[in-house]
Amino acid sequence: MTISLHPMLDSGVTPGTGDFAGGTLSCHCTDRTVTVTVDGDVAHNHACGCTKCWKPEGAAFAVVGVVPREKVAITRNGDKLAIVDESAAIQRHACTVCGVHLYGRIENKDHGFYGLDFVHAELFDKKGAAAPGFAAFVSSIIEGGVDPSETTPVRAQLKTLGLEPYDCLNPTLMDVLATQAYKLKQAA
Known part of the structure; x- marks a missing residue:
């Protein structure tokens, strides 16, 4: 059985254009659609299997990248947004009607990813964002x-797509978090 990873991945990974200048993210509502404008491309785009990230119906993974928080602006119907879990490190802002996550923000200034917002590149109004x-x-x-018996085939499927599977973040991002933890420990 082949698991649906994500609509952006199931038919192969499409490379980004390398000059993506950003665009508009939209929720799935047809009435009073929430829009968020992102000025620039995503970085560290990846398939995420965590249970906190929003996933399209039937997908096992989300596809999430980061952008500097100052490059993210709510442009329409922000009154429909609410934080999904206020106790989570990433404050995921979702449409209260359709449930789509528009962006996730880290408010803890001591977190290694503070200053970055998490966005779902599939929601952009145009193609070309950096690939996972x-x-x-x-x-x-x-x-x-x-089913746990499917994880080995899923990992093989991810590798076939050129996506190295990790049970945490990739080494570069784990190093960022460890470096921040070290700095905080030294400052204490």
Whole structure:
């Protein structure tokens, strides 16, 4: 059985254009659509298997990248946004009607990713954003309902797409978090 990873991945990974200047993210509502403008391309775009990220119907993974928070602006119907879980490190802002996450923000200034917002590149109004480069939190798809016997084939499927599977973030991002933890420890 082949698991649907994500609509952006199931038919192969489409490379980004390398000059993507950003665009508008939109929720799925047809009435009073929430829009968020992103000025620039995403970085560290990846497939995420965690159970907190929004996923399209039937997908085992989300596809999430980051942008500097100052490059993100709510442009329409922001009154429909609410934080999904205020106790989470990433404050995911979702449409209260359709449930689509428009952006996630880290408010903790001591967090290694403070200053970055998490966005779903598939929601852009145009194509060309940076392609996913790895898969994170792959084992978490079990918590999302995927049978544990499917994780080995899923990891193989991800590798076929050129997405190295990790059960955390990729080494570069884990180094960022560890460096911040070290700095905080030294400052204490």
